């Protein structure tokens with residue numbers, strides 16, 4: 001798998017947690033994903049928002065992109081559309097996504113890289129598979145996470161953090177059976193490269209068949225384990241978390257999860273999970289498509305500002321272009 005790999009025996013292990021005195025977080029529930037389409041019509045699996053889980057404060061949305069083996073001409077993306085009031089975090093495990101925006105920024109997010117984009121006061125961007133992936137087809141697998149901003153930060157200027165695959169902080173689980181890639185935030189005293197506006201931890205963990213991972217987890221953070229590929233179990237109670245489902249943990253100091261002994265050999269052979277949590281923002285959420293604010297009045301203002309061109313102008317170098325308005329039914333990825 002192109003996301004960064006390493007020999008776990010050479011890495012610093014996560015400190016062992018005493019089994020009897022650790023306050024293990026219980027698994028509150030395991031939520032299924034809603035299968036839907038984004039942008040020009042690429043399939044996503046969405047654990048939230050859904051009727052089962054409306055919000056995972058401070059997170060607003062999680063889209064699991066693929067894994068899909070595109071045939072030539074099949075790869076799709078999300079042409080020019082606006083955002084305001086939050087952050088979009090795109091982590092590409094396999095394949096590539098190309099990005100352009102109204103600040104003139106752009107780049108390729110590929111094979112283990114992350115783009116952490118703070119939309120803040122407003123931006124327009126274009127998220128598309130690169131020409132080669134469209135022409136030739138190929139493997140595409142990743143996630144997009146929406147992170148809310150508190151009222152005091154919704155008007156912050158747009159900001160980018162390109163995080164390359166080799167930038168992530170690597171740890172092994174205490175028994176060496178799992179590779180932990182910290183993309184942002186802190187885990188067991190080790191800090192990932194991504195800077196977050198509010199306290200958040202985001203990691204991609206590859207768990208060998210039958211191995212168990214125990215991680216200290218910040219009290220006050222929510223705790224979510226999403227199965228990207230393969231099968232495993234969450235918590236000391238071993239709640240099944242098959243591919244495309246997400247465990248939501250309750251209160252405590254630590255989380256644990258274990259890979260099934262049998263994993264699909266067509267994948268990486270490991271259980272691939274996204275582990276995330278953060279301090280809830282605890283503010284009212286008003287959301288409409290690509291805008292997430294605190295009040296309905298601010299949403300109406302965002303729509304008006306977008307229509308008046310106040311969220312940015314597409315730079316001439318990116319012409320000709322298409323916008324979501326060209327695609328019927330697109331809600332803005």
Ligand code: MN
Nearest residue numbers: 088127332333
């Ligand atoms: Mn977008």
